[in-house]
Amino acid sequence: xxxxxxxxxxxxxxxxxxxxxxxxxxxxxxxxxxxxxxxxxxxxxxxxxxxxxxxxxxxxxxxxxxxxxxxxxxxxxxxxxxxxxxxxxxxxxxxxxxxxxxxxxxxxxxxxxxxxxxxxxxxxxxxxxxxxxxxxxxxxxxxxxxxxxxxxxxxxxxxxxxxxxxxxxxxxxxxxxxxxxxxxxxxxxxxxxxxxxxxxxxxxxxxxxxxxxxxxxxxxxxxxxxxxxxxxxxxxxxxxxxxxxxxxxxxxxxxxxxxxxxxxxxxxxxxxxxxxxxxxxxxxxxxxxxxxxxxxxxxxxxxxxxxxxxxxxxxxxxxxxxxxxxxxxxxxxxxxxxxxxxxxxxxxxxxxxxxxxxxxxxxxxxxxxxxxxxxxxxxxxxxxxxxxxxxxxxxxxxxxxxxxxxxxxxxxxxxxxxxxxxxxxxxxxxxxxxxxxxxxxxxxxxxxxxxxxxxxxxxxxxxxxxxxxxxxxxxxxxxxxxxxxxxxxxxxxxxxxxxxxxxxxxxxxxxxxxxxxxxxxxxx
Numbered sequence: 001x002x003x004x005x006x007x008x009x010x011x012x013x014x015x016x017x018x019x020x021x022x023x024x025x026x027x028x029x030x031x032x033x034x035x036x037x038x039x040x041x042x043x044x045x046x047x048x049x050x051x052x053x054x055x056x057x058x059x060x061x062x063x064x065x066x067x068x069x070x071x072x073x074x075x076x077x078x079x080x081x082x083x084x085x086x087x088x089x090x091x092x093x094x095x096x097x098x099x100x101x102x103x104x105x106x107x108x109x110x111x112x113x114x115x116x117x118x119x120x121x122x123x124x125x126x127x128x129x130x131x132x133x134x135x136x137x138x139x140x141x142x143x144x145x146x147x148x149x150x151x152x153x154x155x156x157x158x159x160x161x162x163x164x165x166x167x168x169x170x171x172x173x174x175x176x177x178x179x180x181x182x183x184x185x186x187x188x189x190x191x192x193x194x195x196x197x198x199x200x201x202x203x204x205x206x207x208x209x210x211x212x213x214x215x216x217x218x219x220x221x222x223x224x225x226x227x228x229x230x231x232x233x234x235x236x237x238x239x240x241x242x243x244x245x246x247x248x249x250x251x252x253x254x255x256x257x258x259x260x261x262x263x264x265x266x267x268x269x270x271x272x273x274x275x276x277x278x279x280x281x282x283x284x285x286x287x288x289x290x291x292x293x294x295x296x297x298x299x300x301x302x303x304x305x306x307x308x309x310x311x312x313x314x315x316x317x318x319x320x321x322x323x324x325x326x327x328x329x330x331x332x333x334x335x336x337x338x339x340x341x342x343x344x345x346x347x348x349x350x351x352x353x354x355x356x357x358x359x360x361x362x363x364x365x366x367x368x369x370x371x372x373x374x375x376x377x378x379x380x381x382x383x384x385x386x387x388x389x390x391x392x393x394x395x396x397x398x399x400x401x402x403x404x405x406x407x408x409x410x411x412x413x414x415x416x417x418x419x420x421x422x423x424x425x426x427x428x429x430x431x432x433x434x435x436x437x438x439x440x441x442x443x444x445x446x447x448x449x450x451x452x453x454x455x456x457x458x459x460x461x462x463x464x465x466x467x468x469x470x471x472x473x474x475x476x477x478x479x480x481x482x483x484x485x486x487x488x489x490x491x492x493x494x495x496x497x498x499x500x501x502x503x504x505x506x507x508x509x510x511x512x513x514x515x516x517x518x519x520x521x522x523x524x
Contacts, residue, residue: 022059024068026138029057029157031075033507045074054155090496091509094518095467095489101515102343102383103331106132108324109504111285114259115321116140117186118286119149119162121193121267122293123314126162129375130320133157135502139181146174168194175201179232182256185216189260192225192238193267193311200234215252219261222248223268247273253303253402255280262286265307266295274305280403281351281379285322288378292317320375325351326409327505330480332386333413334512336364337420337488339388342515348374349382354406356384358398358414362421365389393423393461399430408432412477415439416485418459419447427457438473445470445485445493467491476504483508487517 032042039053046053046067055061056071107130117140119126131137141151144162148169152161170191178184178201191198213234217227224239250257258278263286265272277283279301287297287305293315296308328347335342336359349371356366369383398418400408408431418425419442429436433454440457442449445468448460465488472479472495479500486493501508509519 021062022138022142024063025057025059026133026135028053028071028075029133030507032057033510035075037075042071042074046070051155057157058153088497088523089499090494090522090524091483091486091498092520092522093467093483093486093489093493093495095465095486095491095493097338097487097516097518099335099338099340099342099487099512099515099517102345103511103515105323105325105328105331105344105346105348106130106506107321108132108282108285109134109136109327110255110282110324111321112137113140113181113183114186114256114282114286115289115319116144116162117183117190117259118263118266118289119144120147120164120168120187120190121263121290121313122162122164122317123166123312124163125316126164127316127318128160128162128321129318130158131160132324133506134504135499136181136183136504139177140183142174142177143184143187146172146177148172170195170198173199173201185213186256186259186263188216188220188225188227188234188236189263190267192220192223192236192264193309195238197235197237199236202229202232202234215250215254215257216260218251219248219257220264222246223264225264246270247275250274250276253278255282258283258305259286262290262297262305262307266290266293266309267311268309269311270309272307272309274307275303277303277305278402279303280407281322281325281348284378285376288376289317289319292319322374322376322379323348323381325407326477328352328384329355329407329410329413330484330505330508332384333417333481333484334487334515334517335386336389336391336417337484339488340516341385341387343383343385345383346374346381347384348379350380351403351407352384354401354404355410358394358406359417361394362417363389363391391417391421391462393418393421393425397426397428399428409477412439412481413484415449415457415459416442416447416481416488419449419461419463419465419485420488421461424458424460426452427459428455429457430455435475435478438475438478439481441470441473441478441482442485444468445482445489447485465489467493469494469496471495472497472500474500476500480505480508483519487512 040050043050043053109132112131144151148165150163226237228235253276255278261274287300293313298306323346325348331344365387367385371380374381398414400406400411415427436457445465447463450458467489
């Protein structure tokens with residue numbers, strides 16, 4: 001059998017399109033990195049070249065069953081299910097182990113998807129460095145490619161290059177990939193600056209209850225954008241792409257809402273003032289990137305932005321997204337709940353200060369290094385070391401607020417931390433009416449978590465977690481919270497159907513294992 005014979009893919013159909021091959025390639029890349037193996041080392045084990053392994057991992061080369069078997073044997077992991085239903089991935093966790101050492105924070109997932117959407121503004125070459133290799137990014141890349149953009153990874157996987165064509169193939173949009181990510185909403189802004197009409201599939205993402213798109217529409221109406229929802233699509237008409245200077249007041253200080261308004265303003269000549277804008281980390285990253293494209297942005301880091309856009313942008317630009325404060329909080333939580341001494345490096349301190357102040361109030365002992373600059377030259381980074389501590393419930397409730405408040409995506413981690421603390425903590429998740437319910441799964445591991453209403457939880461500790469089997473919640477952050485609790489649980493735990501974690505984290509299992517955790521993937 002030759003090495004160009006097509007295999008059966010994870011969807012149990014012939015790999016006749018690029019997307020399944022990229023999915024298989026991503027699985028191989030993840031397994032290889034999990035074994036701390038280079039492409040050259042894997043190539044040597046399977047009897048091929050490093051360039052062939054690179055093409056396979058990029059989804060650019062068909063695979064024979066023979067080659068796939070050799071790769072699976074070399075990585076000691078079954079990559080796909082052949083001839084049947086797709087296998088679901090589960091995690092087996094041996095809990096109660098101390099973690100130690102240090103771990104660096106990866107670049108921001110939310111910044112990456114915003115920058116990928118923003119690349120549509122540029123007729124030149126956009127190169128993004130150290131982009132997180134996660135499912136959410138892959139879905140946006142699939143959408144970009146379906147529109148006709150050339151999107152390629154460098155051989156070492158460190159650089160993602162995007163070249164958008166002069167005319168996008170709007171009718172060829174990958175609806176399946178688009179419907180599985182809410183980030184597709186951020187195509188509204190850049191596309192509205194280029195086209196008088198287009199359509200986008202309904203946005204998907206996590207199961208977090210009702211998340212209306214109305215704030216996005218309110219933000220875009222001043223640009224002449226009219227959106228009608230029909231039969232699973234957003235039908236978009238743009239009455240006037242030549243917008244004079246104007247002022248927009250956002251009714252919701254949402255991150256993606258702000259980004260959409262920024263992208264719409266950046267795509268047009270003239271000046272736009274956006275008030276009640278989110279100054280959160282991914283918004284700042286987007287603004288830093290747009291400045292390199294020649295868009296003038298005043299007020300970065302504040303709630304009032306003044307943007308002078310350009311109707312035509314043709315630049316060669318390199319940008320390094322900043323580090324992810326939510327991943328930083330995830331890793332800090334791993335150290336806190338396992339009562340470990342653990343150092344998290346490259347943490348963006350500006351977006352963690354309220355979290356650290358809250359943890360200090362709860363009795364956490366930690367050290368913070370001097371500040372240093374991120375690769376983008378703008379974001380301030382520190383190294384944070386947490387130490388085993390006697391935690392107690394805070395006097396006041398813990399709740400999220402728009403930046404500079406406690407990040408809404410970091411709030412779930414305080415539920416498992418509060419479970420380790422003496423006393424009762426009220427956690428108020430006022431944004432998502434469905435997410436708090438998912439955190440009740442902590443009770444399966446021995447926590448005392450009571451739901452007051454869809455937005456509020458009472459958490460009483462200290463908890464002595466014990467192993468259990470739990471189905472993964474259909475929301476990213478609660479899913480990771482359950483996994484972290486399992487690290488603290490005595491005995492063996494099983495977390496089933498963990499695919500959603502890959503939406504926002506790159507190789508989380510392997511990275512935690514590098515710190516001393518014992519997490520094993522298995523399939524059935």
